[in-house]
Amino acid sequence: MTTMSFEERTTELDAIAAAVRACVKCQLHKGRTKAVPGAGPYNADIMFIGEGPGYHEDQQGLPFVGASGKLLEEMLGKIGLKRDQVFITNVVKCRPPENRDPLPVEIETCTGNYLFRQIELIDPKVIVTLGRFSMGLFFPGAKISQIHGKAKWEKGRAYLPMFHPAAVLRSLESMKPQYEVDFRKLPELVEQAKKDAKPAPSAPPTPETPKKDDDPPSGSSTPPKQLSLF
Numbered sequence: 001m002t003t004m005s006f007e008e009r010t011t012e013l014d015a016i017a018a019a020v021r022a023c024v025k026c027q028l029h030k031g032r033t034k035a036v037p038g039a040g041p042y043n044a045d046i047m048f049i050g051e052g053p054g055y056h057e058d059q060q061g062l063p064f065v066g067a068s069g070k071l072l073e074e075m076l077g078k079i080g081l082k083r084d085q086v087f088i089t090n091v092v093k094c095r096p097p098e099n100r101d102p103l104p105v106e107i108e109t110c111t112g113n114y115l116f117r118q119i120e121l122i123d124p125k126v127i128v129t130l131g132r133f134s135m136g137l138f139f140p141g142a143k144i145s146q147i148h149g150k151a152k153w154e155k156g157r158a159y160l161p162m163f164h165p166a167a168v169l170r171s172l173e174s175m176k177p178q179y180e181v182d183f184r185k186l187p188e189l190v191e192q193a194k195k196d197a198k199p200a201p202s203a204p205p206t207p208e209t210p211k212k213d214d215d216p217p218s219g220s221s222t223p224p225k226q227l228s229l230f
């Protein structure tokens with residue numbers, strides 16, 4: 001967790017976005033039209049991390065703007081969220097030629113310079129990995145078919161692996177219902193992370209009141225408060 005103010009974080013995140021747009025640190029810069037630093041509020045509770053920009057993202061400089069973006073928006077709508085309430089970015093910020101897989105050196109260079117710092121500064125409650133390269137950063141060696149929708153917790157943050165929307169679009173009928181089930185886990189994870197982050201209230205001093213005969217028996221309880229989703 002960072003101790004920087006929101007203004008300081010905003011300044012650095014803007015600087016990261018500018019550095020990404022001018023970056024020549026790996027060979028992917030050669031074929032890009034526009035680099036895609038990411039988009040969304042800098043204090044988002046949820047950060048989605050995809051693989052890399054595709055054709056439309058490269059043209060517009062924005063993440064998930066094609067059919068995959070539409071599916072993402074539809075799924076967010078199911079849990080009452082809009083895309084401008086979450087931060088969306090990618091493992092590599094420039095489009096690999098012909099949409100090939102990013103190379104290990106490209107992933108290492110880009111995440112080491114940009115993604116991991118973006119995570120530190122935004123400090124999301126939940127990180128959603130979309131696709132195998134993003135999943136590989138946080139669940140090395142795992143198989144998405146076995147772990148999708150199963151969150152792991154580290155230092156108060158939930159990591160939720162999900163299929164990439166492009167994969168769901170290829171088998172829409174069979175995969176979409178499960179995709180929705182996985183998305184519906186997000187509000188509870190955010191709520192849990194917020195609850196865990198709250199410092200335990202210090203107990204008020206208890207006056208030494210002598211117990212009266214007509215006191216209610218110990219063990220009577222008030223019902224627990226209903227948690228709000230967000």
Ligand code: SF4
Pocket residue numbers: 020023024025026027028029035092093094106109110113
């Ligand atoms: S992919 Fe990342 S490291 Fe490579 S040129 Fe683009 S911004 Fe720089």
